[in-house]
Amino acid sequence: MPDHHSRPAEATARPHSHGDRRPEAVRAVRAMAAFATESEMYLAATGRDEALHRTDLNGLRVVMSSGDEPVTPRRLSQALQLSAPATSAMLDRLERLGHVERRPHPHDRRSVVVVATDHAHTVGASMFGRVGARMAPVLASRSAGELAVIAQFLEDAAVATGSARADIRTTS
Amino acid sequence: MPDHHSRPAEATARPHSHGDRRPEAVRAVRAMAAFATESEMYLAATGRDEALHRTDLNGLRVVMSSGDEPVTPRRLSQALQLSAPATSAMLDRLERLGHVERRPHPHDRRSVVVVATDHAHTVGASMFGRVGARMAPVLASRSAGELAVIAQFLEDAAVATGSARADIRTTS
DNA sequence: TCGAATAGTTCCACAGTCGAAAGAGTAGGA
């Protein structure tokens, strides 16, 4: 997605109302784009390192962050915006590599419950640990107050991005 | 990539030195993961909307944000971590859809220079405009001082993520 | 009880990636 360097970005960053033209806002938007791009490239690189496709990594993320809530193929399909066959194929790959197990659903015999294995947790630890190590000084050098501002902003930005994605469906 | 909900994340967020265990830091890391995930999903959704693969969108981003520097297939290949044939195929797709043009390189006849068309700028404007509209109130509600803190943090976080990606190559 | 709907999997066609190879061009050293 183009950042503020490109023509259309600057021309259309304020489609309905006047956008925020403060230089701090421009810099923040550019920084968000750069961070999003680096995150995507890190995902792709770790995927190559672990022989996992991007979809597989995202699937693991959903399974591993579901808490006590059982994860079914249906739920994964919705969370990842994948078709049913693609979700099945992804689970085939993760199962073959020993990252997940399909278990019978406790009260719906059409379905299965997907659980992550210890191997998956090891891989996740390695991935998160690597970026966590590099991120530690970035976090440590900020005060609690600054981190709270940053966190709140990113939460709001995530919601806004999700709304923009929903806008695509309603305008198509 | 697993966020803090998962076991390995918490267990390994401090691989060498003690990580930042302040609740504000935990919240910030989680917010970064959520924002990165939403950004990736927005990219995928707009890609589907415009019949453009994720690689194509990233390619356009590189072409459109290159300023005066000529973009060659070689440079695109490096920026996107794609093989030469994959870069060629991507340019084929973008050219066929009228988003880019391949022009003769001014002083290296082996190469070409890739330029974005007005059509590409229109698409970029639409994509950025949509998310820009949703992001506008998020930016407008922050002071210049807050935005400066946020931007600096995300720039540092992007560098840290890039370093983590480089770490993959050296430890593999 | 039965029919409609749901859940997941399989089959198959399409599309994106990369290794190998080929052709054209460049650069540097003898």
Next chain:
DNA sequence: TCCTACTCTTTCGACTGTGGAACTATTCGA
């Protein structure tokens, strides 16, 4: 100046991920 090694891009072919259609098993409500 010329030749060799290297570079750049594209093409070919094999592999892999996605999604539509179809199938099977199961669930649920009339």
